[in-house]
Amino acid sequence: MADAGFKSTGAVNRPLHHDSALEHVAGTARYVDDMPEAPGLLHLAFGLAADGHAKLLSLDLEAVRAAPGVVIVLTAADIPGVNDVSPVKGDDKLFAEKEILYPGQPLFVVAATSVAAARRAARLGKAEVEPLPALVTIDQALAAESAIEDTQVMARGDAAAALAAAPHRLTGGLEMGGQEHFYLEGQAAFATPGEGGQLHVLSSTQHPSEVQHLIAKVLKLSHADVTVEVRRMGGAFGGKETQAAAYAVACALVAAKTGRPARIRADRDDDMAMTGKRHDFAVRYDVGFDDAGRIAGVRIELASRCGATADLSSAINDRAMFHADNCYWLPAVEIVSHRLKTHTVSNTAFRGFGGPQGMMAIERVMDAIAAARGLDPLAVRWANLYAPGRDITPYHMRVEDNVAPELIEELAERTDYDVRRAAVAAFNASHRVLKKGLALTPVKFGISFTTTHLNQAGALVLLHADGSIQLNHGGTEMGQGLMIKVAQIVADVFAVPVERVRVTSTRTDKVPNTSATAASSGADLNGMAAYNAAQQIRARLADFAADRFGGAPEAVRFTGDGVVANGEIVPFEALCRMAHIGRISLSSTGFYATPKIEYDRAAHRGRPFLYFAYGAALSEVVIDTLTGEHRVLAVDILHDVGHSLNPAIDLGQVEGGFIQGMGWLTTEELVYDDRGRLLTHAPSTYKIPTASDRPRRMDIRLWERGRNAEATIHRSKAVGEPPFMLAISVFSALTHAVAAAAPGKGLPSFDAPATPERILAAIEELKARDG
Structure with a gap:
């Protein structure tokens, strides 16, 4: 295919260091909170709801206003425009009014002469509430039929008939938790009033235009009266796509009311309580297959905790459906998606945007089929890959750029997969306490916004x-x-x-x-x-x-x-x-x-993606069956970035994405109480990966033959999100290690994250099985 006029003269395709x-x-490098303090600068802190779902009867802020250093306290009554900071549905209020939807919901904002004064004062507000029943878990929301939108169904072929006719049939499921973004720079904004009511706002946001439009909406200004600027963020991972807005709008509101500059830098505990996470999911599957493990039909049911408001949950759950096939041809398929409303903070975008959760579902199906038939899991995966004549996705898009077989074959050969699999089996046969697992899993990730106009x-x-x-x-x-x-x-x-x-x-x-x-x-x-x-x-x-x-x-x-x-x-x-x-x-x-894309969401049919990015990872792990602890011993990755614009940057993205995905599936556990309060709201209780968690041997390579079949810029491919899902190989390997603790008992009932407690529980459940 022609290169559409792209002829490099030397600056691209080079491993240059990051510009900052x-x-x-x-x-x-300057971030929002590094900007010099302007004369008269006010510092902000939100007053947050202490309890979960409740009627808000009254709000006593006299002690807040009387606190030292406080200049102004604002509530919903002080908003000149619309009390809304939502991205789509108009259901995210800057400040709660008559009803508190979740613990940590902002009730008011206080502006004071110092950070300490603002934070101390914000704790003095007294809310009189009438507690209401709180739906916190996926099961509770399903039982109450509480949803942010109707259940969605994506299908191709007759899944029920294919399941009934299949030689073998298997049902099962798994759950996977959410994930805190844990960006290095917390949510932050800095608003400066200008002439004629204009505002200039520095915001740590992935979406400056949306922040601009929401400020204008809340303050009853034109878009042209508001300028939003972003030089850099200290991490975001999706957590600043929509949820940076409340912080920027609050600063703009204070600046407009007082005529003074206003800044906020969220305290880490408040940040974690106020902002949404990756959606946690529960999955059920029903799959029919032949003796070789080739799927004839499958039904996958996805249920996610969306939180109190819609945020981006519709699109996130859509993408989970889009990626419930991963690299595999599903001849007859039905994917059902429940989007559940709970009285917890609204979950939001996170690297992969629902794709990892959908992909986890089909990869568990592959492991379950392999265990049921006594086959090598890679052989089952290979038997189900997309191929010519077997290349239509569940949403009726043809897969035209499939390089997954080449990547898998190259990675398996380079890493001596068969030899290492035999070595793991030999290790497990000779060790009673320690058990190893090995897994090679692929990734196919669609590139484009699935909301077409955003492209x-x-x-x-x-x-x-x-x-x-x-x-x-x-x-x-x-x-x-x-x-x-x-x-x-x-x-x-x-x-x-x-x-x-x-x-x-x-x-x-x-x-x-x-x-x-x-x-x-x-x-x-x-x-x-x-x-x-x-x-x-x-x-x-x-x-x-x-x-x-x-x-x-x-x-x-x-x-x-x-x-x-x-x-x-x-x-x-x-x-x-x-x-x-x-x-x-x-x-x-x-x-x-972006050309070529179109999608009928009502029918769940079309071409939502311009192309796919591919990758494959082989992970080897070891678990201690007495303590439940584990370690990732070695990782080999081969990833397709097309013709890389900057190999150094792309390699860094692959490594970072993998480690972050590994954290989601192994150590990062969110815990809520029965009112929806987040209990793991600080580094002391929430475990992100550290340098010591990085595998000692980690071989990451960009696929040398990579070229985008579509006329993207210099034939490159996207690299931000796809590597995240390479970490599914770690969870698959841990699943096999747990299974090795009770040979012949089948695949364990095993959920993510794979904490020591879950590993021990899975081993005990497996050992207690009959047979």
Whole structure:
């Protein structure tokens, strides 16, 4: 396939360091809370609901207002516009009014002269409430038929008939917990009032335009009166796609009311209590298959805890359905999705956006079939892979770019899978307490927003007369290396060193109406928009050079030595100066809308993704059957990023995604009480992976033959979310290790995260089985 005009001149496909790497190391990279304190700065803290579901009868804030340093206290009654900070459904209030939906819901905000004064005062509010019954768990919500929307069904073929006719049939299920984002930089915002009621807001958000629009909605302003700026975030992982809005809106409200700048930096405990997590899921499956483990029909039922309001749960649960096939052809399939409303904080976007939960379901099915038939789990996976003539997804999209078989085969050969599997079996036969497990699992992850209109991006490129370049686009930098990638793309267009490109803050007054930096599409969308902007300027320079030096514009070449026109080599900066004097425009906007995608959500049919990203991981683990402790011993990863824009950045994303996924499935456990209060709301009670949890041997490689079949920017592929699901190999390996503790008893009943308690319980359940 042709490369659609992308011809690299040297800046792309190179392993350059992150554009802020030196500042990160030196501690000079500025985040919201690093900005110098302006005169009159007010510090904010939210007053939070202590209990769960309840009627809010009254709110006594006299002690809050009288506390030292307090300047103003605001509630829902002080909002000039609409009390709503939701992304879609209009059901997320900035401050509770008549009903408290969950523990930790904001009731008011206090602004004081210091952080300490604001936080102390916020604890003095007294809410009179009438407690109401609280639905906290998935089972409780299912029993009460409490949902944020109707149950959704995605199907192809007659699953019931295929199940009835299959030679073998198996039912089962698993549960998987949620996950706290635990970004290094907590939720933060800084609002500064301007002339004529205008506001400038620094926000740690993945979605500056949405924050802008919500500020305008709450304060009854026009979008043009509000500018939201993001230079960088200290991590986000989806947790700042929608839920950064409340913090920014509160700051803007205080700034508008007082005429003074206002800033908030959430306390970690408050942050964890106030913000949503990855959706926890319960899965049930009914699968029919033949002697070789090949699936004939399957029914998968997904139920997720969405929380008190809709947030992005509809789209997240849709994506779980989209990925319940992973890399496998399901001849007859029915996927049922329950989206449950509970009196807990509303869950939200998290890396993978529902995809990991759907993928966990089908990977458990593969392991269950293998155990039932006494087969190698990789052989069962291989037998069910998509292939020519077996390539239509449950949502009726054809899989046209399937490289999963090649990746799996290459990884299995390179890692001596068969030899290592035999070695694990030998180890388990000779060890009574320690048991090992080994698993190779693949990943197929769809790239594009499944809400079609979000697949667009804009950019602004400014070429100065000295040959330096300023770049602005709608994407946000949360540590993932988006800015350096897009800078490389622009530098490549002009054949100049990437150091000439200055990436500026993402601002709503430079590129308006942008989509969130999410869905792994940041480089795809913004890179192409920036490329289109730069190409327009390059075309003007080529026309000018041809007119000045002779020859045809298409014959003008941009090289590392300068611009070549009719035999003349002109330094790039000299040509820029000439063009400026010649009154040639040296700025341009660029725009990109993802082609080929369309989706009928009511029918759950269409092409929601432009392409798929693929990967495979082999993980080896060991468990202690007496304590339930485990360790990941070795990991081998082969991941497809297409033609990598920046291999160094991409390798870092693969490693980070895998480790974060490993944390979700092994150590990160969220615990709520029977009123919906989060009990694991601090590092002392919530265990994220540390350096010591990283496998001692971790071999990560980008697939050398990777090229995107679609005309993405330089034939690259997205890398933000897909590697997260490679960690499913760890959970699968742990499942096999637990099974080895009671040979011949089948697959254990085993849920995630695989804490020591769950490992021990699974072993005991397995040993107690008959047979």
